[in-house]
Amino acid sequence: MKKDGSPKADSQWPLWEVFVQPPGGAPHEHAGSVHAVDAEHALQNARDVYARRGEGVNIWVVPTNAITSSTPDDMGPFFDPGNDKPYRHPQFYKVPRGVKM
Amino acid sequence: MDAKPTTSDDADRNAEFEARIAHGETIEPKDWMPDRYRKQLVRMMSQHAHSEIVGMLPEGNWVTRAPTLRRKMGLLAKVQDEAGHGLYIYCGTETLGVDRQELVLQLLNGTAKYSSIFNYPTLTWADIGAIGWLVDGAAIVNQTMLAKASYGPYARAMVRICKEENFHKKQGFEIMTTLAGGTPEQRRMAQDALNRWWWPSLMMFGPHDKDSPNSEEMQRWGVKRKSNDELRQRFVNLTVAQAKAINLEIPDPQLRLNEETQNWDFGPIDWDEFWRVVKGDGPCNRERLAARNKAHAEGEWVRIAAAAYANKRAAKIEAA
Numbered sequence: 001m002k003k004d005g006s007p008k009a010d011s012q013w014p015l016w017e018v019f020v021q022p023p024g025g026a027p028h029e030h031a032g033s034v035h036a037v038d039a040e041h042a043l044q045n046a047r048d049v050y051a052r053r054g055e056g057v058n059i060w061v062v063p064t065n066a067i068t069s070s071t072p073d074d075m076g077p078f079f080d081p082g083n084d085k086p087y088r089h090p091q092f093y094k095v096p097r098g099v100k101m
Numbered sequence: 102m103d104a105k106p107t108t109s110d111d112a113d114r115n116a117e118f119e120a121r122i123a124h125g126e127t128i129e130p131k132d133w134m135p136d137r138y139r140k141q142l143v144r145m146m147s148q149h150a151h152s153e154i155v156g157m158l159p160e161g162n163w164v165t166r167a168p169t170l171r172r173k174m175g176l177l178a179k180v181q182d183e184a185g186h187g188l189y190i191y192c193g194t195e196t197l198g199v200d201r202q203e204l205v206l207q208l209l210n211g212t213a214k215y216s217s218i219f220n221y222p223t224l225t226w227a228d229i230g231a232i233g234w235l236v237d238g239a240a241i242v243n244q245t246m247l248a249k250a251s252y253g254p255y256a257r258a259m260v261r262i263c264k265e266e267n268f269h270k271k272q273g274f275e276i277m278t279t280l281a282g283g284t285p286e287q288r289r290m291a292q293d294a295l296n297r298w299w300w301p302s303l304m305m306f307g308p309h310d311k312d313s314p315n316s317e318e319m320q321r322w323g324v325k326r327k328s329n330d331e332l333r334q335r336f337v338n339l340t341v342a343q344a345k346a347i348n349l350e351i352p353d354p355q356l357r358l359n360e361e362t363q364n365w366d367f368g369p370i371d372w373d374e375f376w377r378v379v380k381g382d383g384p385c386n387r388e389r390l391a392a393r394n395k396a397h398a399e400g401e402w403v404r405i406a407a408a409a410y411a412n413k414r415a416a417k418i419e420a421a
Contacts, residue, residue: 012200012201012202013408031261032188032192032193032257033192037407037408037410037411038411038415041407048185049185049188050185052178052181052182052185071131072131072132072133
C-alpha cells in the first residue's frame with residue numbers, strides 16, 4: 001500500500017477476512033482470507049477461493065484491520081463472568097424422578 | 102536446536118506452551134509461541150503453499166491435450182483447486198506475521214523450496230493419471246495427519262484441502278484404470294508412468310527418520326503427528342492393493358508383505374537422486390521457476406489495472 005492507503009500495482013493488496021454461509025441456514029463461518037484491491041474484488045476472489053463447490057449461499061468480506069478481537073492474554077478474566085454460573089445450564093435444576101421434560 | 106528461552110519469563114511461557122501442546126490444545130495466531138515454532142511453521146507452511154502453486158505446472162502441460170472433454174474438465178478443476186490450496190496455505194502462513202508478497206518473491210527468485218516431485222516431467226497423458234493417483238495419494242496421507250496439527254490455521258487449511266483432494270486422487274486412478282484396461286500400447290503407457298512416478302512419490306515423505314532432524318522437533322510440537330517413515334509405509338500399504346486391482350506392477354523387486362508386521366516391505370530409495378533434485382538439479386527445476394516467473398511477469402498488467410480501477414473508484418466515491 002502507498003502512504004495514502006491506496007493499493008499500488010506490485011505491492012501487497014489489502015487483506016480481507018472471508019466468512020461463508022453454508023446452505024441450510026447455518027450461520028456464516030470464517031473460511032480464511034484473501035488479498036484484494038477493494039470490497040467487490042475481495043468478494044470475487046473469496047468466491048473463487050472458498051466456494052468452488054457450492055459451499056456457500058452468501059459471503060461476507062471484512063477488511064482484516066476492521067476486526068477487533070479479544071486477546072489470548074485476557075482470556076481468563078475476559079470470559080470469567082460466564083464460567084462460574086452453573087445455574088445458566090439446565091443440568092443445574094432438579095426434576096422429580098419419572099417426569100419427562 | 103531448541104528455542105532458547107532468554108529470561109525466566111520466557112521459560113515460564115515456554116513451559117506453558119509445551120503443556121498446552123501436550124494437552125492437545127490448538128495454538129492460534131495471537132497466542133504466545135516460541136520463535137522457533139513460528140519460524141519452523143513459516144518454513145514448512147510456505148514450502149507447502151509453494152508446492153501447491155508449482156504443482157499446477159506439470160499438469161497444466163496436459164490441459165490442452167486431454168483426450169476427452171470429460172478428462173479436460175476434470176483436469177482443469179483439479180489444477181484450479183491446486184491454486185486454491187496454495188492460497189489457503191499462504192493465508193494460513195500470513196497469520197504468523199509474514200508478508201505474502203515476501204513469500205511469493207522467495208519462490209520467484211529461487212530461494213524458497215517446494216516439493217521436489219514437481220521437478221519431474223509429464224511425458225505422456227498417463228503421467229496425469231499417475232500424478233493424481235500417486236502424488237495426490239501421498240499428499241493426502243501427509244495432509245490427513247497435518248489436519249490435526251497444533252497450529253490452528255494450518256490444521257483448518259488441511260481439513261479443507263483433504264476434502265477436495267479425494268477427487269484429485271480418484272480422477273487420477275480413473276485415468277490409470279482406463280489406460281491399464283485399454284490397448285497394449287495404453288497399458289504400456291500406464292505401466293511406464295507408474296515406473297517413473299513410484300520412487301519420486303515415496304521420496305515425497307522426506308528423508309528417513311534418522312536423517313530428518315526437523316522431523317523430531319515438529320513431532321514434539323504436535324505439528325506432525327507421525328514420522329516420515331510411518332507415513333511412507335502407510336502410503337505403500339494403501340497403494341499396493343490399488344496397483345494390483347488394475348494389474349499394474351509396482352517397480353520394486355523387493356516389495357513383499359511382511360507377515361509379522363503386515364506391512365509391505367520395500368526396497369532402498371535412491372537418496373542421491375532425492376538430494377540432487379532438492380538442490381536444484383532435477384529434470385525440470387529451471388523450467389518450473391522460469392514458468393512461474395513468466396506467469397508473474399505476464400500478470401503484471403492485470404495487477405496494475407486492478408489497482409488503477411480501485412483507485413479510480415475510491416476517488417469517485419470520495420468526490421461524491
